[in-house]
Amino acid sequence: MxxxxxALALSGAVGRHGQLQAIKPLSLTIAENxxxxxxxxxxAGKTTLMRMIxxxxxxxxxxxxxxxxxxxxxxxxxxxxxxxxxxxxxRRLFGDMTVRENLMIAAENGRRGxxxxxxxxxxxxQITPLLDRPAGGLSGGQRQAVAIARALVANPSVxxxxxxxxxxxxxxxxxxxxxxxxxxxxxxxxxxxxxxxRAMEFAGRLICMAEGxxxxxxxxxxxxxxxxxxxxxxxHKTAEASHA
Amino acid sequence: xxxxxxxxxLLGGYYAMLAAGxxxxxxxxxxxxxAHGDMAVLGAMIALWLVQGAGLGVGLAVLITLPVMAGLGWxxxxxxxxxxxxxxxxIPILTTIGLGAALQNGMFGLWGSETKSLGAYIGNLSWASxxxxxxxFLGQLPVYMFVIAILVLGALHLMLTRTPFGRAVxxxxxxxxxxxxxxxxxxxxxxxxxxxxxxxAGLAGIFLALRAQVTPFSGPMLLIFAFEAVxxxxxxxxxxxxxxxxxxxxxxxxxxxxxxxxxxxxxxVVFLAVLAWRMSQVAAADRGGWRSAxxxxxxxxxxxxGKA
Numbered sequence: 001m002x003x004x005x006x007a008l009a010l011s012g013a014v015g016r017h018g019q020l021q022a023i024k025p026l027s028l029t030i031a032e033n034x035x036x037x038x039x040x041x042x043x044a045g046k047t048t049l050m051r052m053i054x055x056x057x058x059x060x061x062x063x064x065x066x067x068x069x070x071x072x073x074x075x076x077x078x079x080x081x082x083x084x085x086x087x088x089x090x091r092r093l094f095g096d097m098t099v100r101e102n103l104m105i106a107a108e109n110g111r112r113g114x115x116x117x118x119x120x121x122x123x124x125x126q127i128t129p130l131l132d133r134p135a136g137g138l139s140g141g142q143r144q145a146v147a148i149a150r151a152l153v154a155n156p157s158v159x160x161x162x163x164x165x166x167x168x169x170x171x172x173x174x175x176x177x178x179x180x181x182x183x184x185x186x187x188x189x190x191x192x193x194x195x196x197x198r199a200m201e202f203a204g205r206l207i208c209m210a211e212g213x214x215x216x217x218x219x220x221x222x223x224x225x226x227x228x229x230x231x232x233x234x235x236h237k238t239a240e241a242s243h244a
Numbered sequence: 245x246x247x248x249x250x251x252x253x254l255l256g257g258y259y260a261m262l263a264a265g266x267x268x269x270x271x272x273x274x275x276x277x278x279a280h281g282d283m284a285v286l287g288a289m290i291a292l293w294l295v296q297g298a299g300l301g302v303g304l305a306v307l308i309t310l311p312v313m314a315g316l317g318w319x320x321x322x323x324x325x326x327x328x329x330x331x332x333x334x335i336p337i338l339t340t341i342g343l344g345a346a347l348q349n350g351m352f353g354l355w356g357s358e359t360k361s362l363g364a365y366i367g368n369l370s371w372a373s374x375x376x377x378x379x380x381f382l383g384q385l386p387v388y389m390f391v392i393a394i395l396v397l398g399a400l401h402l403m404l405t406r407t408p409f410g411r412a413v414x415x416x417x418x419x420x421x422x423x424x425x426x427x428x429x430x431x432x433x434x435x436x437x438x439x440x441x442x443x444x445a446g447l448a449g450i451f452l453a454l455r456a457q458v459t460p461f462s463g464p465m466l467l468i469f470a471f472e473a474v475x476x477x478x479x480x481x482x483x484x485x486x487x488x489x490x491x492x493x494x495x496x497x498x499x500x501x502x503x504x505x506x507x508x509x510x511x512x513v514v515f516l517a518v519l520a521w522r523m524s525q526v527a528a529a530d531r532g533g534w535r536s537a538x539x540x541x542x543x544x545x546x547x548x549x550g551k552a
Contacts, residue, residue, distance in 0.1 A: 054425060076421075077426075077427050077428055077430070080425065086425050092419055092425070094418045094419060094422065096414075096418065097414065097415070104408075105411050105415050108411070110426065150426065
């Protein structure tokens with residue numbers, strides 16, 4: 001554990017939707033190659049936080065550093081080139097283009113590196129037979145695989161995955177996580193996951209948000225279900241009561 | 245009849261050329277450029293100035309004009325349209341109306357208001373024709389212009405489907421945020437699209453100057469033709485634009501057979517008919533398709549009759 005580099009560092013980040021403060025001042029550091037699961041109820045600010053890190057949502061206050069470089073003012077497309085890639089909520093594939101074109105677009109405009117169309121197809125074998133199909137006609141699991149592969153071929157050092165298993169069949173979720181397991185140790189991953197069991201199995205670190213606040217941050221192996229449930233619903237009283 | 249049909253189809257290439265830039269700007273940048281017709285005239289005027297003032301050949305003048313127009317498009321996107329787009333939907337309309345007025349009066353100030361044509365500088369090409377069996381005369385210039393229009397639109401189609409820039413253009417048009425997440429700089433894409441659109445407008449303007457005349461105030465009429473071709477063919481598709489241009493050209497040529505005054509009018513009529521059809525399609529789709537929309541209408545009539 002010597003000399004672990006910090007991949008992402010958020011300091012005092014605030015995100016707003018008009019008058020609503022979706023992210024209250026939030027500080028967080030994520031180490032290189034760490035696998036972090038982000039959980040929380042609907043409206044907790046998970047997606048806003050992911051969009052802020054990716055550059056689609058501006059910081060009202062605070063700063064973001066990527067490997068020590070301040071990227072707060074950087075636009076989303078420049079952050080891709082700096083090494084942050086987001087597979088967004090709703091997948092957002094280009095529906096009237098083929099899967100191959102979807103991947104080529106990210107490969108052409110992202111960073112160069114070991115992830116190319118063939119290596120991404122190796123990591124997500126279910127994509128290979130779909131390459132020449134229009135992305136609009138794929139099933140949920142296929143779309144998710146393509147969306148993650150599209151983020152991957154931009155060769156990120158930080159991979160952000162929003163709502164990994166939302167709307168997928170259990171079998172499709174298994175397939176996606178199997179592929180993701182192969183990326184462990186190669187890049188920093190932040191995964192938004194609704195399924196707590198999945199999140200605890202997959203991630204080396206679990207953070208929980210409620211109403212824009214970071215409620216819990218710990219190792220899934222040592223956290224208890226009660227701790228997580230309380231954090232999930234933003235309940236503080238029980239924690240204080242148990243101390244008393 | 246057949247001759248008019250052929251003339252109409254050939255004219256359609258010119259209209260498609262005129263409409264392609266407008267369609268590209270709308271489809272990719274989501275920007276309606278009401279000065280599009282005036283840009284076309286500007287292209288014609290620059291070419292005319294190079295030919296009449298600088299004494300260049302028409303071919304060379306065209307080769308110089310197109311990159312100049314592309315550069316102008318890039319600059320306008322960079323300096324004017326980008327800012328206008330940030331101001332909501334009304335500002336781009338007001339801005340481009342103003343830009344059109346400025347272009348018209350600027351060209352009037354620089355080059356005067358008399359009608360000009362490139363027809364006098366291309367030798368016998370302006371009247372040369374081939375005779376087809378059946379006594380049909382086919383003008384060589386319209387044929388060449390049609391072929392060039394098809395080639396240019398085809399090249400544009402290949403560019404959009406086969407090149408990295410074309411993929412970036414389509415991705416940005418589909419979902420700008422998702423494109424940004426793939427590392428695409430939407431501003432660069434928009435500037436590139438504007439450059440292409442204005443160069444296409446310039447080429448269409450040169451076509452007009454070759455086959456007819458232009459004045460500094462021809463622009464608004466060209467804009468109307470371009471809009472009609474786009475609406476008839478459907479927005480955002482090059483093949484649709486070509487079909488729309490041809491439909492407009494054929495309608496005008498056939499209308500011209502009835503009476504010369506009917507030429508432009510019949511184009512408008514076709515445009516209005518297509519527009520009405522498209523709007524009724526949308527209205528029917530909102531009510532669950534034609535059959536259920538019709539059924540709902542009949543049921544409503546029965547109820548009102550029952551009340552009476």
